[in-house]
Amino acid sequence: MIVIGGGATGVGVAIDAATRGYEVLLLEQSDFGKGTSSRSTKLVHGGVRYLEQGNLSLVMEALKERGLLLQNAPHLVRNLGFVVPNYDWWEAPFYGIGLKLYNLLAGKYGFGASRILSREETLERLPTIKTEGLRGGVIYFDGQFDDSRLLVNLAATAFEQGATLLNYAPVTGLTRDGEGFVDGVRFRDAETGEEFEARAPVVINATGPFADAVRRMADAAVEPMIAPSQGIHLVFDGSFLAGDSAIMVPHTSDGRVMFAIPWHGHTVVGTTDTPIPEATLEPAAQEQEVEFVLQTASLYLEKRPSRDDVLSVFAGIRPLVRAGESGNTAALSRDHTIRIENSGMVTICGGKWTTYRHMAEDCVNLAATLARLPEQPCVTSHLNIHGFHSAAGKFGRLSVYGSDAPAVLEIEESDPALAQPLDPALPYTGAEVVWAARYEMARTLEDVLARRTRALFLNARAALSMAPRAAAVLAAELGCDAAWQARQVEEFARTAANYTLL
Ligand SMILES: Cc1cc2nc3c(=O)[nH]c(=O)nc-3n(C[C@H](O)[C@H](O)[C@H](O)COP(=O)(O)OP(=O)(O)OC[C@H]3O[C@@H](n4cnc5c(N)ncnc54)[C@H](O)[C@@H]3O)c2cc1C
Numbered sequence: 001m002i003v004i005g006g007g008a009t010g011v012g013v014a015i016d017a018a019t020r021g022y023e024v025l026l027l028e029q030s031d032f033g034k035g036t037s038s039r040s041t042k043l044v045h046g047g048v049r050y051l052e053q054g055n056l057s058l059v060m061e062a063l064k065e066r067g068l069l070l071q072n073a074p075h076l077v078r079n080l081g082f083v084v085p086n087y088d089w090w091e092a093p094f095y096g097i098g099l100k101l102y103n104l105l106a107g108k109y110g111f112g113a114s115r116i117l118s119r120e121e122t123l124e125r126l127p128t129i130k131t132e133g134l135r136g137g138v139i140y141f142d143g144q145f146d147d148s149r150l151l152v153n154l155a156a157t158a159f160e161q162g163a164t165l166l167n168y169a170p171v172t173g174l175t176r177d178g179e180g181f182v183d184g185v186r187f188r189d190a191e192t193g194e195e196f197e198a199r200a201p202v203v204i205n206a207t208g209p210f211a212d213a214v215r216r217m218a219d220a221a222v223e224p225m226i227a228p229s230q231g232i233h234l235v236f237d238g239s240f241l242a243g244d245s246a247i248m249v250p251h252t253s254d255g256r257v258m259f260a261i262p263w264h265g266h267t268v269v270g271t272t273d274t275p276i277p278e279a280t281l282e283p284a285a286q287e288q289e290v291e292f293v294l295q296t297a298s299l300y301l302e303k304r305p306s307r308d309d310v311l312s313v314f315a316g317i318r319p320l321v322r323a324g325e326s327g328n329t330a331a332l333s334r335d336h337t338i339r340i341e342n343s344g345m346v347t348i349c350g351g352k353w354t355t356y357r358h359m360a361e362d363c364v365n366l367a368a369t370l371a372r373l374p375e376q377p378c379v380t381s382h383l384n385i386h387g388f389h390s391a392a393g394k395f396g397r398l399s400v401y402g403s404d405a406p407a408v409l410e411i412e413e414s415d416p417a418l419a420q421p422l423d424p425a426l427p428y429t430g431a432e433v434v435w436a437a438r439y440e441m442a443r444t445l446e447d448v449l450a451r452r453t454r455a456l457f458l459n460a461r462a463a464l465s466m467a468p469r470a471a472a473v474l475a476a477e478l479g480c481d482a483a484w485q486a487r488q489v490e491e492f493a494r495t496a497a498n499y500t501l502l
Pocket of ligand 1: 004005006007008009010027028029030031032033034035036037038039040041042043044045169170171172206207208209210214229230231232271315316317318319349350351352353354355
């Protein structure tokens with residue numbers, strides 16, 4: 001199978017197919033996770049929002065996947081308490097009942113019973129919540145993770161299962177057999193410019209918000225199926241949300257759910273839902289989105305956040321499937337869509353990070369049948385993900401590496417210069433740059449500072465300040481010269497400008 005796209009969906013498909021014994025080539029035009037999969041709210045969740053819509057089977061399916069992900073990647077997924085603060089008398093019983101149902105639907109995959117909190121208990125959990133008019137809260141439990149770290153570990157898992165995965169390998173066209181069906185791809189090595197062709201009995205388009213561009217390679221006149229919608233997050237220092245619980249606001253003034261979440265010692269607040277005309281690889285937050293998140297946050301946080309407090313802003317694009325897209329669509333779940341194109345190519349999109357494994361299972365079932373491959377059962381529900389470690393917390397700042405943490409530590413011990421933080425505001429060291437280059441396919445400074453470490457997402461200015469030192473370590477590892485190093489710092493500065501507010 002050839003998989004186009006190295007986000008959660010494509011890499012999930014690669015793991016599923018490889019573990020069934022099929023040969024897999026995955027091609028990513030930029031870096032793994034450069035698209036939406038590094039820009040999520042970082043929740044592994046059933047989606048409390050769907051409860052209200054009465055879509056209980058969808059919630060149940062996602063809650064099961066949440067449980068499996070905690071089992072299979074405990075070094076990257078954790079159980080987090082979410083408090084719905086109550087300022088009106090009716091909120092506690094209303095949300096109390098809804099969240100009891102949420103926990104019930106999780107069945108044996110439950111993360112903990114929800115319950116109503118007194119005002120004092122709410123303040124204990126959320127010491128920095130706005131107290132004026134606060135009556136109490138309701139607490140429920142959900143999952144939190146590091147999205148691009150999980151993706152890098154998923155790519156390693158796929159590789160260990162025999163798949164071939166390439167980043168910086170854009171697919172530029174499709175090849176066809178004698179009957180006109182897609183039987184392969186043309187792609188380019190973005191570093192050398194060299195062009196290649198690869199053939200397979202089935203090609204899977206897992207390019208998320210870019211799915212229509214790849215579908216147009218097969219049929220220039222095809223009707224678009226994606227309605228791209230952007231969501232942004234603002235990142236502040238950890239003092240804005242003291243304690244270790246998140247806030248969930250079920251109804252903002254625009255009728256959406258909003259979260260404030262503790263993440264890697266910082267506070268992440270989001271998100272928005274803004275239709276945009278077209279997906280781009282580096283989407284930018286719009287002014288009104290920034291204002292909306294700041295305003296909503298200030299309704300709930302005692303310390304009112306301002307633009308000057310924003311350490312990073314990031315935007316992502318939801319690959320939402322247009323309403324009425326039912327023609328050729330095999331909607332195996334209401335949440336994601338798998339479509340067999342007239343050209344024989346398979347397109348998978350929609351869904352969410354949490355359900356990537358289930359989406360992959362559905363997709364490979366269909367693709368294997370289409371390609372007439374020998375039938376093999378899916379085995380991913382209990383497959384440990386690379387880095388699996390049930391007590392990774394003991395590795396402290398290196399816990400996201402799971403079972404790889406001792407090896408990263410060894411690099412630090414081999415050279416004391418590599419053990420120093422690259423910037424005092426963040427814990428990242430030169431050893432992590434070395435590790436990313438040697439074992440995690442990092443090819444550019446941005447790969448290291450945005451997705452192997454999360455420096456750019458946590459604090460864009462600190463990421464900029466560490467860029468020259470990190471580039472020097474990376475250049476030494478990759479055997480690149482001083483001109484390459486300087487170019488990397490320049491390019492990174494251009495990207496980082498998108499993560500800062502003027
Ligand atoms: C703001 C926001 C918040 C979210 N929060 C959550 C959350 O908390 N929890 C959750 O479960 N889900 C969340 N989601 C949803 C989740 O992030 C997405 O569903 C998921 O990441 C989509 O993954 P994907 O692989 O389909 O797309 P992407 O991650 O975008 O991957 C597609 C890839 O295809 C590549 N590509 C495109 N064209 C080509 C080509 N020609 N050749 C090669 N490669 C190509 C792109 O470079 C890209 O890397 C959120 C989404 C958004 C937008």
